[in-house]
Amino acid sequence: MRYALVFLLLTALVPITLKAQDLEVHANLNSGVYSFHGSGTTAVSRINGTTYTNNPYGTKGGLSYGLSLDVKKITRGKFIYGVDLGYEMLRSKVKLDYNDVIGDIASNFAGRTYLNTSFINIFPFLGGRLNGGAQPFDLVAGMDIGHVLRAREDGDAKSTDNAQFHIETSTDRKSLNTDIRPRIQLSTSFDRIGGYIGYSYGLKSYKGGMIGGSTEAYSRMLRFGLSYRLK
Numbered sequence: 001m002r003y004a005l006v007f008l009l010l011t012a013l014v015p016i017t018l019k020a021q022d023l024e025v026h027a028n029l030n031s032g033v034y035s036f037h038g039s040g041t042t043a044v045s046r047i048n049g050t051t052y053t054n055n056p057y058g059t060k061g062g063l064s065y066g067l068s069l070d071v072k073k074i075t076r077g078k079f080i081y082g083v084d085l086g087y088e089m090l091r092s093k094v095k096l097d098y099n100d101v102i103g104d105i106a107s108n109f110a111g112r113t114y115l116n117t118s119f120i121n122i123f124p125f126l127g128g129r130l131n132g133g134a135q136p137f138d139l140v141a142g143m144d145i146g147h148v149l150r151a152r153e154d155g156d157a158k159s160t161d162n163a164q165f166h167i168e169t170s171t172d173r174k175s176l177n178t179d180i181r182p183r184i185q186l187s188t189s190f191d192r193i194g195g196y197i198g199y200s201y202g203l204k205s206y207k208g209g210m211i212g213g214s215t216e217a218y219s220r221m222l223r224f225g226l227s228y229r230l231k
Contacts, residue, residue, distance in 0.1 A: 030225030033061030038216030058094030
């Protein structure tokens with residue numbers, strides 16, 4: 001609820017500050033590749049029985065998406081500061097490749113598990129405008145503060161031999177309330193249409209509260225998107 005109030009406050013402030021010539025407001029649509037790294041992650045895993053993936057924190061990227069609104073101010077010295085607020089669905093992937101016995105029948109299984117995590121994300125940032133004119137380039141850095149709304153694994157494995165088994169999982173995997181990710185981003189625009197690319201690196205392990213085994217599983221995100229300048 002508090003994030004909705006922040007969003008409403010941000011959008012309410014826009015009309016008040018529209019008179020400032022050095023203020024810009026953008027609506028953004030983004031995508032990207034989200035995955036995990038660390039000693040507690042894996043590229044290949046298995047489904048235990050028929051209930052959950054043994055390790056869903058995959059080093060393989062899943063296609064993600066998001067929507068956001070940003071407000072940034074550019075000073076006379078081309079210094080930039082601002083904030084971006086939005087919603088993101090970030091998806092990582094792990095390959096499934098294993099042998100299991102169902103009943104009395106041994107079978108080889110193959111498939112994939114996605115870990116789908118939805119966030120309300122706040123990105124305060126600082127940086128600079130590298131050049132002015134008709135096509136400016138902005139380089140900024142800041143911190144993603146991602147409040148986790150929901151995290152769930154969706155696994156799908158099928159037998160690859162004569163025994164035609166099909167196993168699906170849908171399991172709650174929320175282990176963090178907030179992820180903190182330093183982020184660097186480069187953007188450009190021409191008239192009202194622009195684009196950007198950025199990289200985020202998580203500081204909090206998603207397996208930090210677990211007992212036994214390797215507990216390092218940090219998020220990472222290569223983000224790219226399109227923007228439309230409202231002001």
